[in-house]
Amino acid sequence: MSKLAEIDSYQQFLRDLFHNDDGDLARLQAEADSADLPNMSIGPEQGKFLQLLVQLTGARKVLEIGVLGGYSGAWIARALPADGKLIGLELERRHADFALDQWRRMGLADKAEVRVGAALEILPELADEAPFDLIFIDADKNNYPDYLDYALRYSRPGTVILGDNVRMGGSIVNPERQDSDWVQGMRRFAQTLSRDERLVSTVIPYPDGLAMAVVR
Ligand SMILES: C[S@@+](CC[C@H](N)C(=O)[O-])C[C@H]1O[C@@H](n2cnc3c(N)ncnc32)[C@H](O)[C@@H]1O
Numbered sequence: 001m002s003k004l005a006e007i008d009s010y011q012q013f014l015r016d017l018f019h020n021d022d023g024d025l026a027r028l029q030a031e032a033d034s035a036d037l038p039n040m041s042i043g044p045e046q047g048k049f050l051q052l053l054v055q056l057t058g059a060r061k062v063l064e065i066g067v068l069g070g071y072s073g074a075w076i077a078r079a080l081p082a083d084g085k086l087i088g089l090e091l092e093r094r095h096a097d098f099a100l101d102q103w104r105r106m107g108l109a110d111k112a113e114v115r116v117g118a119a120l121e122i123l124p125e126l127a128d129e130a131p132f133d134l135i136f137i138d139a140d141k142n143n144y145p146d147y148l149d150y151a152l153r154y155s156r157p158g159t160v161i162l163g164d165n166v167r168m169g170g171s172i173v174n175p176e177r178q179d180s181d182w183v184q185g186m187r188r189f190a191q192t193l194s195r196d197e198r199l200v201s202t203v204i205p206y207p208d209g210l211a212m213a214v215v216r
Pocket residue numbers: 040041042065066067068069070071072073089090091092095117118119120138139140
């Protein structure tokens with residue numbers, strides 16, 4: 001389940017029309033709950049948005065940093081063409097195994113893989129697989145500035161770079177939370193994203209701040 005599961009009646013109206021999970025995605029979330037996976041995947045609104053982005057950009061090669069149970073990865077992999085590839089990086093073996101099992105049951109095993117370990121240790125090994133067409137950053141927030149460095153290194157003109165949770169549930173602008181490594185990391189990430197001349201960028205405020213940039 002998404003950590004932002006509480007929605008108002010307008011959002012519910014939109015969800016009923018555009019964003020309801022189908023059987024496979026609902027099962028993934030229910031089994032993630034039963035398996036006690038952390039409750040912090042994106043919601044169906046962002047999943048649908050990722051699907052649209054993959055299709056709009058014609059992405060074939062996608063990198064995701066922070067896979068959890070494979071919910072966002074399932075949206076991405078489904079939107080890829082038959083020869084497309086999602087490479088996910090995930091710290092926890094348990095999360096990776098859960099995601100791989102779900103993707104296999106959804107018929108996505110050929111299009112999506114997970115590399116297990118700390119992303120900053122795996123990223124240097126991905127140079128030969130770059131450039132990526134779309135890069136989704138959704139892991140430990142203190143490392144977002146380094147993930148953005150790699151994203152820029154592993155991109156080409158037109159690559160889309162996304163980073164979730166800029167709002168951090170409000171912490172990003174909470175004066176009492178400014179000492180946190182995660183807030184400082186997210187602030188640096190947002191500042192770089194907004195100022196780097198190689199990028200055109202914005203943040204979609206809803207639901208928890210989804211940063212989005214395209215490489216010039
Ligand atoms: C917010 S969840 C990802 C949610 C997923 N993108 C989705 O929406 O379905 C963050 C994930 O990042 C993983 N993670 C945390 N630190 C990491 C690191 N240093 N390297 C790789 N993965 C990391 C966590 O184990 C967790 O599964």
